[in-house]
Amino acid sequence: MLLSFLTLVSKWAIPFLLLVIPIYSYVKKVPVYESFVEGAEEGFTTAVKIIPFLVGMMVAISVFRASGAMEYLTRVLDPLVSRLGAPSEILPLAIMRPLSGSGVLGMATELMRIYGPDSFIGRLASVMQGTTDTTFFVLTVYFGSVGVKKYRYSVITGLTADITGFFAAIYICNILFY
Amino acid sequence: MLNIIWLLLLASGIIIAALNGNIEVVTEAALGAAKGAVEVCFDLVGIMALWLGIMKIAEHAGVVGGIAKLMEPIMVRLFPSVPSDHPAMGAIILNISANMLGLGNAATPFGMKAMQELQRLNHKPDEASEAMCTFLALNTSCITLIPATIIGVRLSFDSSNPTEIVGPCIFATGVAMIIAVSLDYWFRKRSPWGRHR
Numbered sequence: 073m074l075l076s077f078l079t080l081v082s083k084w085a086i087p088f089l090l091l092v093i094p095i096y097s098y099v100k101k102v103p104v105y106e107s108f109v110e111g112a113e114e115g116f117t118t119a120v121k122i123i124p125f126l127v128g129m130m131v132a133i134s135v136f137r138a139s140g141a142m143e144y145l146t147r148v149l150d151p152l153v154s155r156l157g158a159p160s161e162i163l164p165l166a167i168m169r170p171l172s173g174s175g176v177l178g179m180a181t182e183l184m185r186i187y188g189p190d191s192f193i194g195r196l197a198s199v200m201q202g203t204t205d206t207t208f209f210v211l212t213v214y215f216g217s218v219g220v221k222k223y224r225y226s227v228i229t230g231l232t233a234d235i236t237g238f239f240a241a242i243y244i245c246n247i248l249f250y
Numbered sequence: 251m252l253n254i255i256w257l258l259l260l261a262s263g264i265i266i267a268a269l270n271g272n273i274e275v276v277t278e279a280a281l282g283a284a285k286g287a288v289e290v291c292f293d294l295v296g297i298m299a300l301w302l303g304i305m306k307i308a309e310h311a312g313v314v315g316g317i318a319k320l321m322e323p324i325m326v327r328l329f330p331s332v333p334s335d336h337p338a339m340g341a342i343i344l345n346i347s348a349n350m351l352g353l354g355n356a357a358t359p360f361g362m363k364a365m366q367e368l369q370r371l372n373h374k375p376d377e378a379s380e381a382m383c384t385f386l387a388l389n390t391s392c393i394t395l396i397p398a399t400i401i402g403v404r405l406s407f408d409s410s411n412p413t414e415i416v417g418p419c420i421f422a423t424g425v426a427m428i429i430a431v432s433l434d435y436w437f438r439k440r441s442p443w444g445r446h447r
Contacts, residue, residue, distance in 0.1 A: 074413045075401070082398040085351055093304055097311035104307050111306025115299030118362050119291050126287040132259040134283030138275040139267035171259075181403050189409035195418075198404055202397030202419035204426050205349070205390045210361075211252075214386060215378065217362040218369040222377040225437040226386045227251045229430055233391035237426035244418045 118217050125216030129208055133171045142167060157250075158242045159193050165200055170207035170234045177201060196245045204237040294358065301359035305344065314340035328388070328431070329381045331371065338367030342385055349389065352398040361389060380438050384431075391430035393423045 094104045136142075142164055149167075150160045165179045180201040187193040207230035211223055267276045308314050318325065318340040325343070326334050341364035348357035364385060372379040378386075397419050404412040437443055 074416065078396050078398070078401065078413060078416070082352060082396055085353055086356070089356075090304065093308045093311070093313065096313065097307045100311040102307060102310040107307045107310045108303035110303075111309075112299035112303035114302050114363075115297075115359070116295050118302075118359075118366070119294040119298050122294075123288055123291045126291060127284050128256065130283040130287040130290075131280050132256050132263070134279040134286075135263035135267075135276050136259040137263075138279035139263035140270050140272075141262050141266040144266060177399065177403070180400065184403060184407050189404040189407040190411070194404075194407075194409075195415060198397075198400045198415040199418045199422055201400045201403075202394050202415060203422040205392065207390045210390050211386060213358065214361055214365045214389070215382075218365045218375075220365075220369070220372075220376060220378050220382070223252050224378045224383060225251075225434075225441070225443045226378055226383040227255070229383065229387040229434050229437065230390040232433055233387065233426045233430035236429040237391065237422050240422040240425040241418065244421045248418060 121219065122213050122216035125212045129212040133208070137168075137172070137175065156239070156242055157246045158196065161187075161193055162196055162200065165197060166238045169200065169204065169238065170231060171209075173206040173209055176206070192245070192249055195249045196241065199241045199245055200238065203241050204234050207231060207234055297355050298359045298362070301356050302363060305341070305360065305363065309337070309340070314344065317343055328384055331379070331381050332368070336367065336371070338364055338371070338381070341367055342388075345385075346388060346392055349392040350395045352394060352396040357389075361385075384434050384438070387430040387434035388427070391423065391426040393427055394419050 094108075097107070098104050145167055146160070146163045149163060153163050153166075154160055161183060165176055165183070168175045168179060180197040183197040184194045189195070189198065207227075211226060211230060215221075215223055263279075264273075264276050267273050305314065314337070315335070318335070321339075321343050322334050325332075325339050329339070329342070332338055341360055345357050345360035345364050348354075348360055365382065368379060368382050368385065369375065371381065395416075397416065400415065400419075401412050404415070
């Protein structure tokens with residue numbers, strides 16, 4: 073029931089917007105095609121503007137991931153996390169969460185393949201994947217698109233949200249699924 | 251802050267790779283990521299153009315302004331430095347709505363549009379304004395009502411109940427969002443990092 077509703081929404085959301093906005097606007101006497109082109113023009117310049125920011129961030133994250141630094145970090149943080157009721161398999165995912173969206177998805181998929189989607193680890197990995205955004209990607213892309221180089225306290229806010237989401241995920245999963 | 255994080259990621263990666271005796275992965279990772287970053291940007295061009303085009307139609311029809319008007323009571327409290335009829339408000343609302351529905355590829359163009367509008371109000375163009383920090387606090391911690399991607403993954407592994415994680419996701423993102431918005435408020439109002447002008 074819930075599943076069919078959710079798939080319905082995610083399947084229809086984009087076609088719905090693409091249908092309703094132009095029709096409504098046409099009725100309102102907006103030159104729809106001309107307006108579309110006018111807006112779309114900005115797509116290229118905006119996307120190109122973020123290249124230097126994204127190259128810098130993705131290179132650093134990628135080197136960090138490939139080096140095996142993650143295993144050291146996992147070993148250091150493991151005693152702390154296991155005390156909170158989270159299995160240590162989940163830790164790399166938590167560390168990766170703010171850094172790389174595709175990395176986290178890959179890790180969550182791998183955990184579900186090994187332990188099954190209905191295991192405690194599989195469920196926790198699912199909740200953590202669905203929790204908070206890839207902070208560094210968002211900051212890099214959004215600030216990059218307007219050329220802002222000093223992010224001020226937004227890095228701390230974003231990371232605090234990630235850590236909070238991580239603990240909240242552990243908490244709620246322990247209550248519901250353990 | 252970001253200078254240190256960036257340096258730490260890069261330097262610790264290279265040093266640990268060297269200690270592990272596989273320094274060659276660094277070259278491969280660095281060059282691959284540099285190339286990959288440009289590919290990500292070019293993938294964005296078309297999607298950006300599509301959504302910015304649709305958004306411009308909605309703007310001309312007064313839809314964006316209408317939605318912004320509807321949300322005004324909340325928005326003026328969250329963004330006191332932005333005039334309530336400023337186009338940034340509409341773009342922020344569209345971005346957050348797209349995020350909530352799990353429409354990641356629509357969220358990014360709206361978000362970048364919002365940043366451009368906020369940048370017009372920014373007195374120091376190379377520094378984040380307070381409104382930008384609040385927007386990103388909302389954005390990175392945003393409540394997820396439909397975590398579509400992960401439901402899909404669970405479905406593909408034959409989960410007996412693929413959507414059981416929806417409630418927990420809403421809870422966890424809700425808590426994260428409350429903390430992020432509160433912390434942002436504290437930074438803005440009470441901390442020495444806030445700009446009072």
